[in-house]
Amino acid sequence: MSLTSLRLILLAATATLAAGAATVRWWSRGGRLSPVGRTAGVLLLEVLTVLTAALVVNRHEQFYPSWRALRGDTGTVAVTGSVRPGLLDARLRSGGFAWRPTGVHDWRLKGTPAVTIPADYLARPDVTFPVVLALVAPGTPARRTPGAVTVTIAPTARTTASALLTLPAALSRDLRVTTVGWDVQSSGPLGAAFVAAAPAGLAVLDQPAGALPPALAAPQTLPSARS
């Protein structure tokens, strides 16, 4: 029987009337209905009255069109698409750019991070690229590494390794980069601290040239995201 059907409303109304009639009928006939029985009768009558009214209102307003909806199951299917890396791809020109991701202020850097991209970055849209993270003194020009996305930052005394841990996720969102085998180039203790604090495998300190992972892995995307 449907939740909004007239039959259900009539059934509830009939039950209400029956409960009311029974309570009145045996209320004081020789005192046979004890106070407990009377209380139960009154409460049953009240509950059925509210229930009937609620069914009528629900039928009119269609708040819960079915028993399934009443259980909280509206048949809605939540689909969460994976975030496609490379949000900045459409805006990139070859060469490099000043990178201002959300949260850059937390890193307490001197100046804005500089990012250079490999020459074939734009020509290979299905490829993720390895990363070189260079920690340099302020004023040093942006570094460039063939075949790798290179991020040049100038840390200050207030820059901490733990604050920099948000950098890999921010870069992974904005550009197609690998999430393992980053080469961290640093002459100070901060680079070593960052490598030590980063998840295992993410970063290696001062790798020899050529040890970077290849730019091969294809990013995982839903079919609908390939357009």
Next chain:
Amino acid sequence: MSSDGSFVLTVAVAAVLLTAALLAWLWDRLRVLGRSLLILGAVLSVVAAVAVQINRLTETFPSAAVAAPPAGAGGSQFLSVTVHGVLDLPMYVYLPAAYRDDDERFPVIEAFHGAPGTPQYWLNRLKVKSYLDAEMAAGRMAPTVVLFPQQTPDPTLDTECTNLHDGPQAETFLTVDVPAYARAHYRIRTDRAGWGLTGYSAGAFCAVNLALRHPSQYAAAASLAGYASPGIRIGDGSERTTNQPGWRL
């Protein structure tokens, strides 16, 4: 007292049980007047319990002025402000976490509540702050300033966000005063492409209707469980024409 009104509901249910018991026990000792008062008390207690529960579900009369949730260091902020204009009404303002860091201007969404209801429903029942935080952190939603204005000076008066003939000018408040307040107080975009509307139930009607009535001001509207006809009398007959998206489309 609990902020969700469960204490009041408990008291109301207790009153229902008590009046039923009194009716049963005292019936034989009372005359007509006493019996009538007992029956009246029982009926009133049931009506009160139902009203309390409906109010809990819709937050028409919130049990307490809900304090905005505390902002974590560096996280998003939820502010409670009052907008003065053709109406003087409270409004919640959501500022994304990125609002602290970036110097740029942010896009804006006006989010409308249902009728009966208040903006508290977004906060308490729909948990809008945690959803906005999660979607923005995951990169699925651009950092956005979200405004939650109240749409009526009287919780029992359903304006459907229109300018009622001889009544509150809700449309002017929501499309002139609220945007002016936001422009004056927050770092937001002022171009059409940076403004959108959304809402649930009556608020969904508001979003669609106001977007169609002010196309130079709002670029988009999203309807959550909405409808295409205001279902009220505006006073000038426009509920059948210019305040009815169904007619317009």
